[in-house]
Amino acid sequence: MFLPQLLTRLEQGEKLAVLTCYDASFARLMAANGVDILLVGDSLGMTVQGHATTLPVSLEQMVYHTEAVARGAAGRCFLIGDLPFGSYQASPEQAFHASARFMAAGANMVKLEGGAVMVETVRFLVDRGIPVCGHLGLLPQSVNTTGYRAQAREAAQAEQLLRDAAALQDAGAQMLVMESIPSALAETVTRQLAIPTIGIGAGPACDGQVLVLHDILGLTEKPPRFSRNFMDGAGSLGNAVQGFVTAVKTGSFPGPEHGF
Numbered sequence: 064m065f066l067p068q069l070l071t072r073l074e075q076g077e078k079l080a081v082l083t084c085y086d087a088s089f090a091r092l093m094a095a096n097g098v099d100i101l102l103v104g105d106s107l108g109m110t111v112q113g114h115a116t117t118l119p120v121s122l123e124q125m126v127y128h129t130e131a132v133a134r135g136a137a138g139r140c141f142l143i144g145d146l147p148f149g150s151y152q153a154s155p156e157q158a159f160h161a162s163a164r165f166m167a168a169g170a171n172m173v174k175l176e177g178g179a180v181m182v183e184t185v186r187f188l189v190d191r192g193i194p195v196c197g198h199l200g201l202l203p204q205s206v207n208t209t210g211y212r213a214q215a216r217e218a219a220q221a222e223q224l225l226r227d228a229a230a231l232q233d234a235g236a237q238m239l240v241m242e243s244i245p246s247a248l249a250e251t252v253t254r255q256l257a258i259p260t261i262g263i264g265a266g267p268a269c270d271g272q273v274l275v276l277h278d279i280l281g282l283t284e285k286p287p288r289f290s291r292n293f294m295d296g297a298g299s300l301g302n303a304v305q306g307f308v309t310a311v312k313t314g315s316f317p318g319p320e321h322g323f
């Protein structure tokens with residue numbers, strides 16, 4: 064699936080349901096149950112590989128999982144590949160070489176973490192035909208500087224996030240993930256930007272919601288409080304995925320219990 068189809072869904076008033084996905088079987092299941100976007104997230108470092116952070120994940124590993132997901136989805140979902148730590152921060156050229164690997168593996172877009180510091184890289188990629196999704200708020204690849212804490216709770220940080228979001232869009236980013244920020248701030252960003260916003264722990268106003276697959280299936284020992292276990296009472300993996308999609312599309316997820 065290509066970006067224009069996603070944008071049509073948004074124009075028709077639909078919210079976008081996004082899940083992380085790491086293999087072909089789940090990609091098939093998600094495609095069959097209406098997930099709009101599959102994010103091959105570097106969270107696989109934790110969910111699949113058992114690491115404590117996303118930092119050890121390599122570009123080779125991400126490309127391998129992207130190929131598997133692309134085979135399973137077979138063009139039925141939009142596919143985002145997550146640039147892993149160390150594969151894009153050094154220079155725009157480094158980011159281009161890494162992104163080209165994702166696009167060849169079947170991704171429709173790449174995601175990278177960071178605001179103003181990434182603007183030159185985003186422009187470089189977009190000018191060379193690579194659609195980019197930004198990622199602001201809690202940045203898991205910066206865990207060693209910020210920890211896993213909600214972000215932008217103070218006015219100065221919130222203003223910086225607003226500037227970063229606008230700068231990413233101006234540089235050509237075509238989507239923005241916002242993680243663990245106040246709902247009101249996510250709502251302001253969503254109103255100010257023309258590109259779709261996808262929230263995770265960012266309240267209900269975003270254009271779409273993303274969750275980590277293992278969290279919605281109840282496989283995570285300490286899931287984040289903004290997530291929900293959709294496996295509870297679902298009876299099958301397909302029903303759990305469909306439950307998530309329905310909850311996002313009808314606006315019953317995230318509920319008031321997930322607000323900041």
Ligand code: KIV
Nearest residue numbers: 083104105106145240
């Ligand atoms: O890697 C990942 O799963 C992500 C989401 C948390 C947005 O980047």
